[in-house]
Amino acid sequence: MSSALGHSRLLSSTLTPFLYPYLDSSWSAAATRLARNTRTRAAGNRHPDRRWQTTTSVPSEATTQPPPTGPARDVTQYDHLNPQPADYRETPFTDACALTLAAGNGGHGCISFLREKYIADGPPNGGDGGTGGSVYIQAIRGETSLHKLARRGIIKADRGRNGQGSAKGGKRGEDVLLTVPVGTVLREISRHDPVAEEEAELRRSRRYSMETEDPDDTEAAEAAEHQRTHKREKWLLHPAAQPHHYTAEDFPRLPKPRRSTLAMSEPRGPIRLDLNKPMEVPMLLIAGASGGLGNTHFVTPSKPKPKYATKGDGGTRIALQLELKLLADVGLVGLPNAGKSTLLRALTSSRARIGDWAFTTLAPNIGTVVLDNQRGRLENPLYYPTGELRTNFTIADNPGLIEDAHLDRGLGLGFLRHIERAGVLAFIVDLSAGDSIQTLKGLWNEVGEYQGIRDREIAEATERRHVPNEEGKVTWSPGFSEFEPDSADKVHGVSAPQEDTLLQPLPGQSLPPLALPPISSKPWMVIATKADKPETQENFQALQAYLAKIQDGIEEHPSGKPNAWKKKVRAVPVCAMKKEGVQGVQDMMTSLLREFS
Numbered sequence: 111m112s113s114a115l116g117h118s119r120l121l122s123s124t125l126t127p128f129l130y131p132y133l134d135s136s137w138s139a140a141a142t143r144l145a146r147n148t149r150t151r152a153a154g155n156r157h158p159d160r161r162w163q164t165t166t167s168v169p170s171e172a173t174t175q176p177p178p179t180g181p182a183r184d185v186t187q188y189d190h191l192n193p194q195p196a197d198y199r200e201t202p203f204t205d206a207c208a209l210t211l212a213a214g215n216g217g218h219g220c221i222s223f224l225r226e227k228y229i230a231d232g233p234p235n236g237g238d239g240g241t242g243g244s245v246y247i248q249a250i251r252g253e254t255s256l257h258k259l260a261r262r263g264i265i266k267a268d269r270g271r272n273g274q275g276s277a278k279g280g281k282r283g284e285d286v287l288l289t290v291p292v293g294t295v296l297r298e299i300s301r302h303d304p305v306a307e308e309e310a311e312l313r314r315s316r317r318y319s320m321e322t323e324d325p326d327d328t329e330a331a332e333a334a335e336h337q338r339t340h341k342r343e344k345w346l347l348h349p350a351a352q353p354h355h356y357t358a359e360d361f362p363r364l365p366k367p368r369r370s371t372l373a374m375s376e377p378r379g380p381i382r383l384d385l386n387k388p389m390e391v392p393m394l395l396i397a398g399a400s401g402g403l404g405n406t407h408f409v410t411p412s413k414p415k416p417k418y419a420t421k422g423d424g425g426t427r428i429a430l431q432l433e434l435k436l437l438a439d440v441g442l443v444g445l446p447n448a449g450k451s452t453l454l455r456a457l458t459s460s461r462a463r464i465g466d467w468a469f470t471t472l473a474p475n476i477g478t479v480v481l482d483n484q485r486g487r488l489e490n491p492l493y494y495p496t497g498e499l500r501t502n503f504t505i506a507d508n509p510g511l512i513e514d515a516h517l518d519r520g521l522g523l524g525f526l527r528h529i530e531r532a533g534v535l536a537f538i539v540d541l542s543a544g545d546s547i548q549t550l551k552g553l554w555n556e557v558g559e560y561q562g563i564r565d566r567e568i569a570e571a572t573e574r575r576h577v578p579n580e581e582g583k584v585t586w587s588p589g590f591s592e593f594e595p596d597s598a599d600k601v602h603g604v605s606a607p608q609e610d611t612l613l614q615p616l617p618g619q620s621l622p623p624l625a626l627p628p629i630s631s632k633p634w635m636v637i638a639t640k641a642d643k644p645e646t647q648e649n650f651q652a653l654q655a656y657l658a659k660i661q662d663g664i665e666e667h668p669s670g671k672p673n674a675w676k677k678k679v680r681a682v683p684v685c686a687m688k689k690e691g692v693q694g695v696q697d698m699m700t701s702l703l704r705e706f707s
């Protein structure tokens with residue numbers, strides 16, 4: 111007897127939980143996790159138990175045998191709509207970023223001479239350098255975030271290869287294609303264009319030589335000297351050349367700065383693009399730089415064998431700000447813990463985190479509602495403004511909104527920014543958490559206050575841009591568009607950094623806020639969640655009656671704006687956890703999206 115007792119003590123102290131996990135109380139939690147992981151992998155895994163056999167000593171029977179002791183737990187009771195808080199997947203998401211793009215440098219020209227049998231010292235035959243790679247952009251459907259670009263920081267196209275002997279030109283550099291979501295706005299912050307700078311320098315030196323004939327003018331002399339040294343930097347000498355050859359060599363006149371023919375189709379800087387439609391073909395942003403010239407170009411009667419060629423030009427670099435104007439088709443707005451993430455899971459295959467506490471969601475989750483089930487004609491077809499049939503639409507589940515969020519409380523302004531970028535707003539009210547009408551009014555109040563802040567910001571930025579000139583007249587034109595470059599910036603070459611606010615500013619550089627449609631003009635609906643809870647019916651009826659009054663104009667729109675959208679405001683009761691009423695929500699969203707597009 112005592113030996114049996116001793117044996118069991120030995121088991122629980124040394125072998126637990128490896129051989130007999132059920133003797134350890136922590137087993138049941140481990141088994142739940144184990145069973146869930148095994149089940150999710152089982153479909154695609156031919157040897158589902160192998161992982162457990164090789165990484166731990168838990169026998170495979172342990173997953174199938176119920177524990178003889180401890181609380182019994184049904185490990186199969188995993189549910190997509192009522193998951194454990196730890197059972198979620200976070201998708202990376204970025205809606206604004208700064209990015210530097212660099213076109214490829216040109217390859218260098220080649221210094222080479224023909225050598226053949228019986229031709230020991232032939233004529234020059236150095237080829238030209240290849241053109242650098244260009245940077246293209248394309249807005250495509252299906253992308254929802256800028257995170258892939260944001261983490262790259264700088265994107266460079268390939269440089270052109272150097273020219274070779276036998277008059278072989280260098281290979282072109284590889285191009286780069288950026289794909290961005292439809293609804294991305296690109297704005298240039300600064301630009302460094304070596305060719306434009308060279309052109310400007312050449313113009314300046316010509317002006318000096320024309321204006322100043324005086325040999326004592328040191329400024330002009332300095333400029334001319336700079337011009338000469340600058341020129342020398344552009345030349346390449348034969349590989350066997352000594353340093354003194356650089357100073358001794360009498361280089362000819364440097365060819366004029368060149369641009370590749372592709373550069374003609376570049377958009378004029380500073381770039382302001384609103385990519386609000388999918389693009390069938392990519393658009394050129396910056397063209398690659400031209401390659402250098404081989405030594406064949408510099409043959410003259412007096413110098414039939416030049417031992418020099420030119421270097422390739424440097425590629426243009428631009429710093430851009432990318433911002434998503436439209437984040438998702440529908441944005442969920444609600445207090446913390448209202449059931450937004452549960453609803454997103456019910457409508458889409460999202461795996462947003464769910465928890466019975468406030469601020470479970472800390473960053474937006476984008477889910478996609480699939481409309482086309484590939485089983486024949488759609489009952490309720492939805493179209494893009496371009497006339498294409500839509501097969502899906504996106505929903506953004508945002509973090510919870512709290513009182514004074516517009517003063518940056520809670521997750522504050524950053525989150526309100528996301529709401530502003532949704533096409534249709536769906537206000538989520540928890541029927542079991544007090545008066546729904548007051549909740550809705552509170553939510554609209556925060557949204558309205560934020561709109562006020564944004565309007566003031568835009569007005570200030572506009573004022574700063576349109577300052578009165580010396581005569582006191584304001585240089586403002588009624589047709590001004592956010593994406594039209596300011597006349598002061600219309601210099602192709604170096605553009606001055608802007609002065610206003612940028613979402614993620616580069617040091618010392620910023621842009622004005624984007625002008626977007628007012629939030630109160632967006633179609634909206636109310637989704638009353640947790641309708642399964644007791645005594646929520648009256649609350650819902652009062653809410654529905656209130657919305658009907660808004661629609662009829664008896665009650666003021668909760669935003670307080672007279673021209674706010676109130677065409678067909680409705681509330682839909684749902685129990686997202688049991689997926690009840692969810693189809694009604696989807697239909698309502700579809701009909702409002704028709705309104706929006």
Ligand SMILES: Nc1nc2c(ncn2[C@@H]2O[C@H](COP(=O)(O)OP(=O)(O)OP(=O)(O)O)[C@@H](O)[C@H]2O)c(=O)[nH]1
Pocket residue numbers: 192444445446447448449450451452453463464465466467468469470471472508509510511639640641642643684685686687688
């Ligand atoms: N009874 C019931 N409970 C629900 C329903 N929908 C959500 N819940 C519960 O409400 C709690 C909060 O749900 P979440 O979806 O995380 O709420 P949320 O609005 O995303 O919360 P935050 O991300 O913190 O803003 C969870 O415990 C859910 O299980 C419902 O229809 N009925």
Ligand SMILES: [Mg+2]
Pocket residue numbers: 450451452463464470471507508509
């Ligand atoms: Mg949430």
